[in-house]
Amino acid sequence: MNNMISYHNATTALSISEKVGQFFMPAAFINDTEEEIKRIEKSILEDGIGGLCFFHSRASAATNFEGQKKIVYNENSFQTLKKLIQRYQNIAKYPLLISIDAEWGLAMRIENTPQYPYAITLGALQHNEDLIFTLGKQIANDCKAAGIHWNLAPVVDINNNANNPVIGYRSFGENKFLATLKAAAFIKGTEIEGVLTCIKHFPGHGDTAVDSHLGLPLIDKSKEELIKNELFPFQQLIHEGVDSIMAGHLSIPALADGDTIPSSLSKKMLKDLLRGEMKFKGVVISDALNMHAVAMNYPTKGALEWVAFDAGNDVLCFSENVTAGVQTILQNATAVQIEESFKRIWALKEKAIKKNSEKIELSDAAPLNALIAKESLTLYKGGLADFKSQKFIGIALGATKHTFFNSIAKELNFDTIESIQDASQVSAYDHVLIALYPPKAKPANLFDLTEEDIALIQTLMATKNVILYLFGNPYVLNHISIEKAKAVIIAYQNFEVFQENAAQHFLGKHTAEGKIPVAIKNKL
Template identity: 75%
Template sequence: MNNIIAYSKAITTLSLQEKVGQLFMPAAFINDTEEEILQIEKLISEYAIGSLCFFHSRASAATNFEGQKKIVYNENSFETLNKLIQRYQKAAKYPLLMSIDAEWGLAMRIENTPQYPYAITLGAIQNNENLLFKLGKQIAADCKAAGIHWNLAPVVDINNNPNNPVIGYRSFGENKYLVTLKAAAFIKGTEMEGVLTCIKHFPGHGDTAVDSHLGLPLIEKSKEELLKNELFPFQHLINEGVDSIMAGHLSIPALADGDAIPSSLSKKMLKNLLRDEMNFKGVVISDALNMHAISKNYTTKGELEWLAFDAGNDVLCFSEYAQEGIEAILKNASEKQIEESFKRIWHLKEKAFMKEATSITLSDASDLNTAIAKESLTIYKGSVADFKKQHFIGLTIGSTKNSAFFDAIGKELSFEKVSDLEQSEANLSKFDNVLIAIYPPKAKPANLFDIPQEQLDLINTLSATKNVVIYLFGNPYVLNHLKTESTKAVVIAYQNFEVFQENAALHFLGHNLAPGKTPVTIKR
């Protein structure tokens, strides 16, 4: 690992331009072409760039182009990432801070790496923060194995809007105390491995119906309401000494004296509120500056970077115009302003490089995921007791044709299964008892989680006319679209991982309990 000079030496070694370069965090992509890699190397070496944020590919970055361009999958993604990090470090005059969004592990960005459950699943766990600690530690170990120093996680947004298009399943839930408790445990585990953390998205992205990747969300709450709820986790974790906070792109007039300016560009929110009132001393990092909530409003190259820095961001994430941004900051900022941000980011670097990586081997997720599956399984309503003694049929709904849930049950019980809806109607008519396994194709609520309306209609019809038990392997908000009043039981397993399905099967068979509690309110 690269050695980093002490801050006391850095303040006299780096030129003012190099200090500004340290504030920039361009995006890097593991599936870049050689030409694109050379461009990033040139940027790093010529402008003393301080950090990089890794994404899978330019087609998928920050969801700006989601569904518009073909995403190329790379079976050797982890090896590619590791080699790129080494290559970019060699191009740097001063060691780079490498960052990534690994909320549920490197798998959030990198295929064929350990994947852990979404935050909403962790939110269902009761009185077992040790699992959150272990999760933070294990994800951090994977980050270190790759050469990543900074996990831009966890999300501490309060999940209080079921139609939130971008947060939802990424939040621990709607209870501010539990969100804070679980985030704190995750952070402690991450720190144990010597990896940096970042809480996001300040001042709180949970109660929005707009995706800030695509537009600017408006939150029309009073400052008192926000301090009581959305800002509660941020304040508590600031008091605990969190490394960094990500500024979201959110319009919150109550926090900006009536101004509709995005929070990431607001001095009133980042300096007056976050720095002065909430007493945050660490690094403020902007959410991605390419996101349409702000980028579409600033067409002059470098202008957005300057405005974000001037508002109070120390690190400019996903800056697409680093060269012009550096020039704009040098032109407009005072030396004192630059030195203050440089001091914060360099001290963060010193902390990141204190602990050497000892392994390049990725962790095995299976044991921890099994423990989380057991602790999160939730009975939403009713009881499955004695249902297995009935003559029932199993129906698969959604994206999984081969159900590990039904396969595990089939090891003890003999029953018929259907998944082809065109052929299932006749088969279903023969049974009074139906066990339904739902696998929503997506975790996001758009387009009914990509579950076809006719499938939801079928579930509702069966629930109204037959004895139905539902196991849901996905976002619990799916239940907002189901009529579950007449169902015998509904059980939420949250994830479709094989270990979650097998654990749910054991529950159905009566071999284990469901100690979890739904972390959000189902409106229906």
């Protein structure tokens, strides 16, 4: 990789076309074919792109909207990624800025890499921002081990809509103060390792019921309401000097003088509000420009890229029409526009891209995850009392690993059932311990729980003494009537260390110190 040159030298060394090329950060895919890799190399050489945003494969969620392509598991993805980054860097005239979404670690995109808890789990921590700082630090270490400079995280959306199809578990919660505090800890941990961060999705994607990958969400709130809540974390973190902000694809008429244009394409929102009123001086990066919320409306190649740049985005993420986009910007932009964005981007690159021959190993997630598991565990309702001394049966719903029951079984004898057809199978028991493992973290299709499983839980709660441990998204509780449950405990994650900690809690050896960070509408 070539060394970075200073902005002073770059502003004269790069042609205007090369400067515009720096605005583009198309997608790169870890599991591409050689033919696809060569197409990206061609763009690096001919378009002079400034960076790449890595995804797992062309069948991954960000591109495979309808889920028709099968995602192939590749246990060597991490090594493939490292080699690809080096290959692309070696041919670039100027160093590429490499980014990835690693909100809960590289595992968000790459198999066999450290996985950390979702933001909603971190939201349950009470006065333990040091754990989030360490989490940000370890994720940043893993980014550096791969050759990544820019983690497009954290999410600072205030999630106050239980039906949000795309944010939900990715948000720290619905309390703006705690979400800001936790995001700041994540950012500081990342920065100490020399990795860039990006807060998203401006002006706030929390209160939506539409996935902007598939359509354009409409947020019908007043500007006063938005300033008070959704915009609060962005403003506070701007004051703290955050590196970059991602512009979401959201229709918010109150912030655009009644216009329904997506926020990512709105001068009112990016130039007047974000840069003008909120005084943000850093880099604005668009959310992926291939997302249906914006891509469907600009069939002419290069038109979307120009509109996004003209609106105030410095970096055009996931542009699918780089060559046409460069030409369209060159035809329409002023020299001042181009230089202002180029200066911001080059400053970001100078900050992040350092020559480093040191070999960096991936972090060990288990010790930190064990601490987070202990501090996030939430007693949502009731208490355990003397339940474990009674004759009880354990029922695991949706589990692939039974660490929770296996850990309890080291000290207590009890029967377990993995699959149950009806409540009569447990007729001999008055006490039932349910371990619920929702297959998905997203709310679509009831988190992929079956209606039969939910009906069974309801029946058991109505007829038995039930303790429920939930190893998944707490919003699941909106779909279960838990009024008659003896106790409900939220573990948030199904990781083995979270299951082990929950077992110790059941055995009376750990307390539950966490607090649920979102509102559940079910009445207790």
